[in-house]
Amino acid sequence: MHMQMTLQLLVFFVVAIILGIVLRRLLKNTAIPYSVALLVLGMLIGSVLDYEVDTPFLHELKSSFELASQLDANLIMFIFLPALVFESAFSLEVHLFKRMFSQIALLAIPGMVLCTVITALLSLSVLPWHWSVGTALMFGAIVSATDPVAVVSLLKEMCSRARLQTLIEGESLLNDGTAIVLFTLFMGLATQAQAELSFTHVVGEFTRVVSIGVLIGAVVAAISLMFIGSLFNDSLIEIALTLVLPYLVFYLSEHVFHASGVVSVVTLALIYAGPGRTRFSPEVMEHLRHFWHTLSYLFNTLIFILVGLVISTRLGLEDLANWQYLAVIFAGILVIRTMVIVGFMPILARIGIGLTKEKSIVLIWGGLRGAVSLALALIVATNESLDIQLRDQVLFLTAGIVVLTIVVNGSSMRFVMAKLGLDKLPKAKQKTFAKVQHKISDEMVKVRESLKQDEHLKAVNWLAVDRNIVTVAMPYEEEESIDTQVEYQRKLLESERQFYWNQFAKGLLSQDATHILIGAIEKALDGTPQIWPRPSIAKHWQIPKWANQCANMPLIGSYARAASYKQHVITFESARGLFEASAYILELAPSLSLEAEQLETALEQMTLVNQFADNTLNDFRKGSPHLVERVESYLALRILLNTERKKIQELTHEGIISEVDAEKLIEEVELKMHESKKQSRLI
Secondary structure (H helix, E strand, O other): OOOHHHHHHHHHHHHHHHHHHHHHHHHOOOOOOOHHHHHHHHHHHHOOOOOOOOHHHHHHHHHHHHHHHHHHHHHHHHHHHHHHHHHHHHHHOOHHHHHHHHHHHHHHHHHHHHHHHHHHHHHHHOOOOOOEEEEHHHHHHHHHOOOHHHHHHHHHHOOOHHHHHHHHHHHHHHHHHHHEEEEEHHHHHHOOOOOOOOHHHHHHHHHHHHHHHHHHHHHHHHHHHHHHHOOOHHHHHHHHHHHHHHHHHHHHHHHHHOOEEEEEEEEHHHHHOOHHHHHHHHHHHHHHHHHHHHHHHHHHHHHHHHHHHHHHHHOOOOHHHHHHHHHHHHHHHHHHHHHHHHHHHHHHOOOOOOOOOOOHHHHHHHOOOHHHHHHHHHHHHHOOOOOOOOHHHHHHHHHHHHHHHHHHHHHHHHHHHHOOOOOOOOOHHHHHHHHHHHEEEEEEHHHHHHHOOHHHOOOOHHHHHHHHOOOOOEEEEEEEOOOOOHHHHHHHHHHHHHHHHHHOOOOOOOHHHHHHHHHHHHHHHHHOOOOOOHHHHHHHHHOOOOHHHOOOOOOOHHHHHHHHHHHHHHHHHHHHHHHHHHHHHHHHHHHHOOOHHHHHHHHHHHHHHHHHHHHHHHHHHHOOHHHHHHHHHHHHHHHHHHHHHHHHHHHHHHHOOOHHHHHHHHHHHHHHHHHHHHOOOOO
C-alpha cells in the first residue's frame, strides 16, 4: 500500500510537470499569467475527478491526482514554502532591500496587523454565523497576508521594475511570517486553548518569534559561510548546502524554537545574497542561480496545480448566500488593503525610496492571496477542536478569496500596470536604454556589411533579412528634453559594479576586495547617484593602528603582522581593481552619453576615481616595497592560473580535449589556485 501511494505521488509529480511545460509553451506569446493558468488547470482537473473511468491508465492517473488533493496542509508549509521563500529572497537586490526595509517593515508588520483587525471586524459585522472574536481574528490573519508564492511568481512574469518588485516581494515575504505568528496566537483563542489574549502578550510573543527567527537564520548562515569559504569550486557541495539549509532553519525555527521559519529562511537568503555572495566560489554562482531558478519553476508549477486541486475537490457548491458573503468579503479585503496603504502613504512617500501614487495602486492590486492562506485554512479544517461548520466556512471563504485574488487581480495586473504606465521603463531610463540599443544596432550594421562580402552568402535576400532585424540601421533619435543625468550616472555605476563581479568570477579579485568595491558602489547608488568621492574605500584601506603597534610584541606579534599584511593585500587588490574599472568606465562612458555636458561631468568624476586608485598603488609601492613583489607575484600567478583553466575549458568545448582529461587538468590547476590562496595568507 505504501509503495502504491509512492508511485501515485510520482505519477502526479511527473504528469503535473509535463502539464506545466505544455501550458508554459502554449502561453508563450500570450498575456495570460502562468500562475493563473496553472490554478485554473488544477481546478479543472479536480472538477472531473468524480467521473468514473474504465481505462486502467486513466484510472491510475485519476487516483494519483485524488491522492495529491488529499495531502496534508503541512506539505505546502514545510516542503514548498522554504525553497520558494529562499529562492525569492536570494534573488532580491540586497542593497535595494536594505534601502526599502523601513517601507517593507511598515507594510509587513503594522500594516498586516491593521488588515487583520479590520478584516475581523468586517467578518463579525457581515457574516451571520456568530463567530467569536478569536475566530474572526484568526480568519483575518489567514486572509490578510499577501502570499510570497503567488505574488513573486506573478511579478517575475510581468514586472521589470526592480524597486517596485522588491517592495512587493519584500512585503509578501515578511508579512507571511507576521500572518503565521498571528494565526497561531488567535487559533489558540478560537479553540479556547487560551482564555484571553492581551496586547502585551501579542507584542511580546511576536518580538520573540521574529527575533529568534532572525538569530537562527543568521547563526546558520555564519557557520555555513565559514565552511563554504574553505571550499574551492565544489559546486555539488555548495549547491547542496543551499538546498538543505533553508529546510534546516525552517525546521529549527518552527519545531524546535517555535519561532518564525519564514523569517529564518529570509535572513539566511539575504545574508547569502549580500555579504555572503563572495564566499561562494565564483564559478559556482551561475550554476547556483540556474539551479534555484529551475527548482522555483518546478515548485511553483506543482503548488498552483495542488492549490487548484484542493480547492475544487474539498469544497462543494455552497448555497447562494455563502457566495454572496464571499463576494462581500473579497470586496472588503480589497477596500481594507486600499485604506491601509492610503493611510500609510504620507509615511511611505517619505521613507525608504518613496512611493508614487501609481506604484501604490499596483501595491494594492498586487496583494494576492495564495498557498500560505490556503494551508492555514486547511490547518483549521483539520482541527477537531473546532466546530465542523466553522471549519467549512473558513475553508470556503479562504479558498474563494485565494481563487478570486489570483484570477481577478492576477490576470488583470498586466492591464493595470499598462494603464498606469508602469509596463515601460521610466522616460529617462528608456532614453538611456535606446542609446544602448543604438550601440547594438551599430555593431549589427558592421556585421551585416561583412556578411555582404562573404562569397558564400551571395544569394541572401537582404530586404527580407532586414525586415526581421528591426534594430539594423535604425537611427538614434533624440526625444523630448528629459533630465537623464541621474539615470546616466546610475548606468555607469551599475556597469562598474558588474565589472567587479566579472573580475571576481574570473578570479582576478579576491573576496575582500570585491566586497569593498561593491559596497562603495552601492553607497554611491544611494539616493542621487554619485561617482565621486568614494569615502568608504579610503576607510577600508587604512591599516589598523593596533597592527602597527603590536607588530613586534611577543605572542600577538605574528597575528598583528598577519593582519597588517592581509590589509596591504586587500588595499593593493582593491586599488588595482578600482583602477582597471575606472579605466573601463572612461572608455564606456562616451558610448552611453546623451548630452555633452553630462559626459564631461562623468568623465571628470571618473578621472578623479582613476587618479585616486593610481595614487594609492604608487603610494603602496613606495611605502611597502618589501610587500610589492610578494603581492604582485601572487596576483600574477592567480591571473595565469585562471587563464590556464579558461583555455582548458575552451579546448574541451572545441572537442580537442576529452571531458575526462579536462576534469583532471582543471583539478590540478584549481589545486594550485587553492594552495596559492592559502600561502598568500601566511607571513
